[in-house]
Amino acid sequence: MRNGNGPLSGAVIAVAGAGGAAGRATLLRLAEAGATVVASDNDPERLAEAVDAARYALGGATVTGDTVDLLDLQSTRDWATHVEKDFGRVDGLVHLVGGWRGSETFTKTSLDDWDFLELLLVRTVQHTSLAFHEALQRSDRGRYVLISASGATKPAAGNAAYAAAKAAAEAWTLAMADYFRKAGGEGGPTSAAAILVVKALVHDAMRADRPNAKFAGFTDVKDLAEAITDVWSKPAAEVNGKRLWLTEKP
Numbered sequence: 001m002r003n004g005n006g007p008l009s010g011a012v013i014a015v016a017g018a019g020g021a022a023g024r025a026t027l028l029r030l031a032e033a034g035a036t037v038v039a040s041d042n043d044p045e046r047l048a049e050a051v052d053a054a055r056y057a058l059g060g061a062t063v064t065g066d067t068v069d070l071l072d073l074q075s076t077r078d079w080a081t082h083v084e085k086d087f088g089r090v091d092g093l094v095h096l097v098g099g100w101r102g103s104e105t106f107t108k109t110s111l112d113d114w115d116f117l118e119l120l121l122v123r124t125v126q127h128t129s130l131a132f133h134e135a136l137q138r139s140d141r142g143r144y145v146l147i148s149a150s151g152a153t154k155p156a157a158g159n160a161a162y163a164a165a166k167a168a169a170e171a172w173t174l175a176m177a178d179y180f181r182k183a184g185g186e187g188g189p190t191s192a193a194a195i196l197v198v199k200a201l202v203h204d205a206m207r208a209d210r211p212n213a214k215f216a217g218f219t220d221v222k223d224l225a226e227a228i229t230d231v232w233s234k235p236a237a238e239v240n241g242k243r244l245w246l247t248e249k250p
Helices: 021-032 044-057 074-089 111-139 159-187 205-210 220-234
Strands: 014-017 036-041 063-067 090-097 143-149 192-198 243-245
Touching: 014 021, 014 111, 014 192, 021 036, 021 044, 021 220, 036 074, 044 205, 063 159, 074 111, 090 111, 111 143, 111 159, 143 159, 143 220, 159 192, 192 220
Parallel strands: 014 036, 014 090, 036 063, 090 143, 143 192, 192 243
Antiparallel strands: none
């Protein structure tokens, strides 16, 4: 299937942090739905593999990749500018940048973990949202999609740094949602910022490595990709500023 078919036909969607398993599944599903997909990652080799896999699977779909340092605001702004210039519009930014560090107990929490996670999970959200919000508001179906974790709502003792970073990213995204709400005026928002909440993610390679593990409550990356794509099928007002739960709510 080539771009031009499907519910996202004509849409241009950027995917940040696209080099991992969730990124691969998301590139494939968005392109399958008809979107032109522009992927980014800070690892050029992983990015190329993910882009090539989506192109190969879909027989020539428009999936491109850019190596971007999302910890640099200007680089992120440059990426947003060139996506809109090259393709004429931006209808979505999917934020898949992830990472985890934890400790055995609360008292053993290392603030070095916070420093690492604040950059990875908060700063990158700040940069992508600030870089893309105007282009998304110009779209008639703009969507900013953050992937978060249930731990942000119910933190565990050994996950203080991770949960706090995820909670901060959620708060930042909800502020962006308020921007879209206010920009929409009486007619309601035309663009939306939404949060998809998982417990954790699982993919086929993980199952192969741990055949006896149950991965209870985990979300398969293919199901995540489907849920991401589905955000565009709902009216902006229905998803803007909402946490959409893909696991049991704590």
